[in-house]
Amino acid sequence: MSMVETDIDAVLPRLAxxxxxxxGFRPADVMGKIASSLAGLAMPDRYAYTQRxxxxxxxxxxxxxxxxxxxxxxxxxxxxxxxxxxxCDQVLPELDARRRQAGRAMLSAWTAGCSTGEETWTMAxxxxxxxxxxxxxxxxxxxxxxxxxxxxxxxxGAYPRLHALDSFRAIPAWAAPHFTGLSEGRTWTVPAExxxxxxxxxxxxxxxxxxxxxxxxxxxxxxxxxxxxxxRRAQGHLAAALRPGGVLVLGAADTLDDPQAFEPxxxxxxxxxxxxx
Ligand SMILES: C[S@@+](CC[C@H](N)C(=O)[O-])C[C@H]1O[C@@H](n2cnc3c(N)ncnc32)[C@H](O)[C@@H]1O
Numbered sequence: 060m061s062m063v064e065t066d067i068d069a070v071l072p073r074l075a076x077x078x079x080x081x082x083g084f085r086p087a088d089v090m091g092k093i094a095s096s097l098a099g100l101a102m103p104d105r106y107a108y109t110q111r112x113x114x115x116x117x118x119x120x121x122x123x124x125x126x127x128x129x130x131x132x133x134x135x136x137x138x139x140x141x142x143x144x145x146x147c148d149q150v151l152p153e154l155d156a157r158r159r160q161a162g163r164a165m166l167s168a169w170t171a172g173c174s175t176g177e178e179t180w181t182m183a184x185x186x187x188x189x190x191x192x193x194x195x196x197x198x199x200x201x202x203x204x205x206x207x208x209x210x211x212x213x214x215x216g217a218y219p220r221l222h223a224l225d226s227f228r229a230i231p232a233w234a235a236p237h238f239t240g241l242s243e244g245r246t247w248t249v250p251a252e253x254x255x256x257x258x259x260x261x262x263x264x265x266x267x268x269x270x271x272x273x274x275x276x277x278x279x280x281x282x283x284x285x286x287x288x289x290x291r292r293a294q295g296h297l298a299a300a301l302r303p304g305g306v307l308v309l310g311a312a313d314t315l316d317d318p319q320a321f322e323p324x325x326x327x328x329x330x331x332x333x334x335x336x
Contacts, residue, residue, distance in 0.1 A: 070109045074125075077113055082126055082205060083265050083289025089129050096128045117263075123207070131284065132209050134174040136181050136218075139279065140231045141328035142308060143181065146275075147190040150306050150324060150331060154274045155196050157304060165256075166198040166274045169300055171264055172281030173202035176213025177226050182277070183253040184237055201270055203262035210259045216249030264293040268300035276300050279310035291316050303336040 074093050075086035097105050108121070115122055137143055151166075158166050166186075170179045179202035186198040204210050218226045220241050227247070230238055241247050262269045264281070276297050282290050294316040297307055307321065308331045315321060321332035 070106065070113075074109055074112060078126070078129060079286060079289065081117060081122070081265075082129065082263065083285040083293060084129055085284065085286045088284065092129050093125070096125055127206055127208060130206055132174045132206070133280070134177045135226045135228050136177045137229050137231055137234055138178060138181070139311060139329065140229060141326060142331065143185060144190075145324070145326040145329045145331060146308070147185055147193060149326070150275070151185070151196055154306065158274065164197060166196060167270065167272060168198055168200045168275040168277070169268070169270050169273045170200065170202045171262070171276065171278040171297060173204050173213060173259070175209045175226075176202055176216065176259065177218070178202070178277060178279065179213065179257060179259070180216060180249050180253065183249070183257050184234065186256075187253055190233060197256075199256045202257065202259040203269055205261065205263050207261055210261060213259045216254065217246050219246045220244065264296060265289060266296070268296045270300050272302045273300045274302060274305045275308070276305065277308040279308060279313075281310070283310060283312050298334060301334045303334055305334050307332045307334065
């Protein structure tokens with residue numbers, strides 16, 4: 060092993076700790092990916108490069124590239140249909156009744172860690188009345204992610220039908236009418252009427268929330284990569300974004316950090332959490 064490689068081995072844990080500080084991921088889980096990223100660099104002096112990473116600010120291009128290599132962007136429309144059905148059948152009608160009582164014009168939703176936008180657009184379809192017989196709900200929806208790369212795709216709202224594991228792998232029968240005529244090789248584009256109430260901005264879940272007074276916050280399949288401290292901090296931000304009575308939707312593998320602040324709303328295969336006053 061050369062001297063340079065030995066030095067990289069020494070610097071890897073420091074870089075993994077810096078990644079943990081910046082995006083919350085468990086250091087042990089990112090070491091392999093960091094090593095691969097460094098190995099793939101053409102730059103002759105990788106050790107100097109790692110030193111630069113250790114001191115450069117969050118917006119630095121080298122950092123953005125490294126962080127991007129750590130991220131998992133797996134997502135698809137109508138993921139966890141049981142949760143979506145619970146939202147459609149019970150949660151959203153209740154939230155909308157409260158909104159009308161309070162004389163507010165719109166519900167406000169935040170999908171945090173939205174990746175390429177399928178989850179955010181799913182909520183827009185749901186609000187537009189995706190569930191048969193439901194009336195459209197006025198709902199503004201903000202999608203956020205730390206990755207500008209996926210946000211650029213989310214904003215296009217264009218999704219190709221590729222193969223069995225593409226964005227359309229879990230469309231429930233009741234939502235299928237939104238995707239009629241979609242065959243392999245074709246692209247589904249978000250209908251124009253859904254776009255006016257949806258926006259996407261970059262946001263790191265370790266930073267204070269980009270919204271307050273939200274009725275609904277989704278953060279699914281994202282906190283599973285965080286260590287305990289980062290998860291606590293991110294969940295604190297999700298909770299702070301919600302108005303009292305607002306509802307938090309986590310991924311199936313996530314546990315609530317502050318259960319006293321919420322009451323569960325349960326369906327046979329799904330649980331979401333209402334923020335207590
Ligand atoms: C596996 S995807 C989940 C997408 C969607 N929520 C779903 O359930 O299908 C996780 C997303 O979280 C984003 N992410 C990871 N760490 C983040 C952080 N610290 N702040 C904001 N987004 C983050 C990733 O870029 C990725 O797009």
